[in-house]
Amino acid sequence: MKSKWWLIALLSCLAVASLSPLASSSPDGLERVAEDKGFIGLVQEAPFQVIADYIFPGMGNEAVATILAGIIGTVILFGVVYGIAWLLVSRKRKLA
Amino acid sequence: MSAGGVGNAVRIANKKLGEKQVPLMGVLAAFIFAAQMLNFPIAGGTSGHLIGAALAAILLGPWASVLIMSCVLIAQCLIFQDGGLLALGANIFNMGIVASFSGYYLYRLATLLLGNNRRGKLIGSFIGAWGSVILASIVCAIELAVSGASPIGVVLPAMAGLHALIGIGEGLITGAVLSLVLATRPDLLQLQRI
Numbered sequence: 443m444k445s446k447w448w449l450i451a452l453l454s455c456l457a458v459a460s461l462s463p464l465a466s467s468s469p470d471g472l473e474r475v476a477e478d479k480g481f482i483g484l485v486q487e488a489p490f491q492v493i494a495d496y497i498f499p500g501m502g503n504e505a506v507a508t509i510l511a512g513i514i515g516t517v518i519l520f521g522v523v524y525g526i527a528w529l530l531v532s533r534k535r536k537l538a
Numbered sequence: 539m540s541a542g543g544v545g546n547a548v549r550i551a552n553k554k555l556g557e558k559q560v561p562l563m564g565v566l567a568a569f570i571f572a573a574q575m576l577n578f579p580i581a582g583g584t585s586g587h588l589i590g591a592a593l594a595a596i597l598l599g600p601w602a603s604v605l606i607m608s609c610v611l612i613a614q615c616l617i618f619q620d621g622g623l624l625a626l627g628a629n630i631f632n633m634g635i636v637a638s639f640s641g642y643y644l645y646r647l648a649t650l651l652l653g654n655n656r657r658g659k660l661i662g663s664f665i666g667a668w669g670s671v672i673l674a675s676i677v678c679a680i681e682l683a684v685s686g687a688s689p690i691g692v693v694l695p696a697m698a699g700l701h702a703l704i705g706i707g708e709g710l711i712t713g714a715v716l717s718l719v720l721a722t723r724p725d726l727l728q729l730q731r732i
Contacts, residue, residue, distance in 0.1 A: 447561075447722075447723060448561035448562070448564065448565050451565040451569075452564075452565055452568055454569075455565065455568040455569045455571075455572045456568075456572070458569065458572040458573055458576065459571075459572035459575065461576060462572075462575040462576060464576075465575060465576045465577040465578075465585075465587075466577040466578055466579040466585035467577070467585075468577070468579060468583050468584050468585040469583075469584060469585065470577060470584070470585050470586055470587060470704075471580075471584065471585075471586050471675065471697065471700040471701050471704050472675075472678065472697070474583075474584040474700060475688075475693060475696045475697050475700065476687075478696065479688045479692055479693055479696060480688075481682070481687040481688050484687055485622070486622070486624065488619040488622070488623065489623070490619075491619055492616070492617045492618070492619065493617055493618050493619075494618065494619040495618070495619065495620070496575060496618055496620070508575075511618065512572060512575050514617075515571050515572075515575075515613060515614075515617065515618065516568045516571055516572045517568070518613060518617070519564075519567040519568050519570075519571045519609060519610060519613055520564040520565065520567060520568035521564070522567070522609055522613070523563050523564045523566075523567035523568075523605075523606055523609050524560060524561065524563065524564030524567075526563075526605070526609070527551070527555060527559065527560040527563040527564065528560050530548070530551055530552045530555050531555050531556065531557050531559075531560055533552070534552065534553075534555070
């Protein structure tokens with residue numbers, strides 16, 4: 443059980459991601475300064491869109507789309523970083 | 539500069555990373571992504587969200603934190619169109635490198651002065667997290683000024699002032715997570731820092 447602590451931790455992260463529709467939609471610190479000081483206009487649109495603005499495309503309910511985007515991102519980041527760290531460690535083991 | 543920093547982070551992690559750190563790396567990346575989505579309101583119709591670099595640096599060390607932050611920022615940029623492709627290098631520099639190292643060394647300094655006990659660690663994590671947000675926002679303001687977006691006398695006080703408030707949120711979340719780790723898995727804090 444002790445070795446599976448990260449499973450509990452990952453589930454907690456998914457729970458945090460599920461709260462994302464409750465997040466404040468006010469501009470964040472940088473966006474607020476950019477608006478107030480008049481340089482928000484320098485922002486360029488992204489050349490492509492995958493899950494833009496944390497809303498999973500093609501869903502009717504925005505809250506559900508946001509939760510889905512959050513869960514996908516959380517799982518991807520766990521997988522990618524776990525994978526990179528595992529690769530670094532296993533490569534070292536082979537060299538040793 | 540950011541590419542060099544990330545390359546160095548990979549090299550150092552390659553040398554020092556142990557098996558025990560692998561799941562913690564993954565969990566921290568997942569947590570930082572999820573928590574960065576949760577904007578909390580601060581004064582005057584503005585919100586802030588966690589960076590998470592100080593937390594990762596306190597638990598795993600600054601280079602491991604640079605690695606985690608880079609992965610989070612790259613994913614946000616490529617999948618969620620947040621942060622921007624052209625600003626990715628600057629974002630990795632500010633929230634990856636600057637925030638990780640400032641958070642880590644402020645925490646180390648605080649635990650040195652206050653004692654490396656539970657109280658010292660928690661206060662140190664708040665100071666480290668708060669300082670990391672302020673410093674990252676100051677570096678960001680300098681970059682904005684150099685790139686000609688806004689004069690330094692305007693953008694620096696605006697950024698630092700707002701982020702002094704946002705940093706309080708960062709400090710509280712970092713302290714809360716650290717106290718949770720201390721209560722459930724204190725052994726994770728005994729791991730070698732990278």
